[in-house]
Amino acid sequence: MDGRPVLVSTEYEDPTADAVITELNRRRVPVLRLDPGKDFPTAARIAARLSPGGWTGALTASDRTVELGGIRALYHRRPSPYTAPGDDGQAARFAAQENRRGLGGVLGALPGCLYLSHPQAIARAEYKPAQLAAAVSLGLTVPRTLITSDPAEAKTFTAEQPTIYKPLHADAYFVDGEPAGIWAAPVEPGELDDTVGRCAHLFQQQVPKVADVRAVVVGERVYCARITAPPGVVDWRAEYRNLTYEPIDCPEGMCLALLRFLAHFGLHYGAFDFAVTADDLWWFLECNPNGQWGWLEAAAGLPITTAIADLLENGVRT
Template sequence: MILILSRKEDLAVNLVLPKLAERGVEALWWDPGDYPAESRITSRLTGGRWRHTLVTGGVEYDSSVFSAVWNRRPSRPKAADVVGDATHRDYAEKVARFHLNGWEDAFETRWFPARTADVLRAQNKLVNLTAAVRLGFTVPETTVTNDPEELVEAWTEAEGRLIAKEVEFVEFGIDGTGHNFYTTPVSRRHLTGRNRLAHAPAILQPYVDKAVELRITVVGDRVFTAEIHSQGSRATRHDYRHYEGHFSQYAVHDLPDDLERRCVELVGSLGLAFGCIDVILTPEGEYVYLELNPSGQWGWLEEFTDLPISEAIADWLVAGERRVGRKVSA
């Protein structure tokens, strides 16, 4: 059986579940956001071995039945509604997170892409940029800072062709409405308001001209590369995430063998079995690394290009069933 940790509105899970069923493998889809309000977890050390049980939907599962865990996009633990006091809710949710972290670490099975601690580390752009440089990827000159004067220096060095983006993709609110900070060219007007940078760091890089953008999805040792023709619309020219799937054209891209190999090595070096890598292909034919997302979206690429990413994920997950001798249909 496969344990899937993700929120219930996750469309990617719905793409993979039928593939698991075709392979004769059961799956339990559980969101840690149901814990501790609606689910129970017990970890018991007996005779030198841990036994973990999960109770959800009135059914108890021993962790030993799970040959793999797909750590997709779980919600954070949530206290029960009856816990009304804010400080009590904060306490309950914090200790629940601590227990979940320990449960993951002691839970000996195959994790896809990895345990949460490893996912969060790999998601840190300084970490995956450093790993990419080490493996010989071409990476733009990068400054990460909250020093307003560093913004001026980076803008000058880039001869006015500078972009800013978040250290982490985080939604925030303005007058009660959710917003995201997308990749943004830095103008002279931004320099006049540069003191606002002191309140939160940003990533600064010289603008890289694009022929196309590439989303490279690595599943184990398999690589799927899609071209995103983002330059055909002003809406997606600087950051295709504004309107992915609406204004851009998509195609399958034949990645050079050496670069494909390094993509697999990059994901593996970060302790992951999966990763979505964003790369720019310049008009001159140079591949420029931007970042890696260990929980990146891929469903819309499968829709537009027919790349069999969900099949590859299902294959990776059920491989553990074969290793422990469980019956898996072809």
């Protein structure tokens, strides 16, 4: 058995990562798990030296030590933002940025390591404008889209066709202290006012869909599930308890486009969302380069855990 470890970088509570680690343990693949943003520099430490072959040295976490040059793969799941001990003052902010660029920089430059996916590639691909431009260039069908902070432009666009608003980034949002999601929702010209000018807004043509498709790509494997929501639901994520799932095949041409999309951004994983119309046309909505998949594996019977473990174990696209 190859004794090189897989490094899993994620937050403490992550059942999705747990499933992959369990599968790797079953295969007797060594795994080191840590949350760099919280563990370093107290519960984890690093000593990295630059050599002609790249970074060498040791990373220690959870009382285990691995050689940096021997890490076969890094599974960058959902690590916490980098913080530093102490108050919230300037010194702590400086230390947190040094940690991100020091430890994070070394972990992003490991020799011979497969990244699922590289943190910098994930960060680049999270920008929806870049996603939409790439999708168009690859021949995917994309709804008419406007990104603006101009209330007049927004009113004109929403008057031209049925329109939805969606956030450009799905960050944590709280209402009365409780976490809440900002879902895609229909919007009409009369609902818009000068508050549009406070930030960038994404408006998009509302597709007359009959279902949605979530396509999860791992390396070169593509797994698709047709998602049916109750009538009138625009964003299926708001109705998890009332959804039905069906595994479906991905059209060959679409598979090639998705693989080219990942290659464009340097990714080995992507969770794509499509709206499907009555004529079976798939409309590209977005790609989450680090999207959740655990619930979908169970709901649609898709072997995503196996595919991810295969990729991490083999260190090559499968």
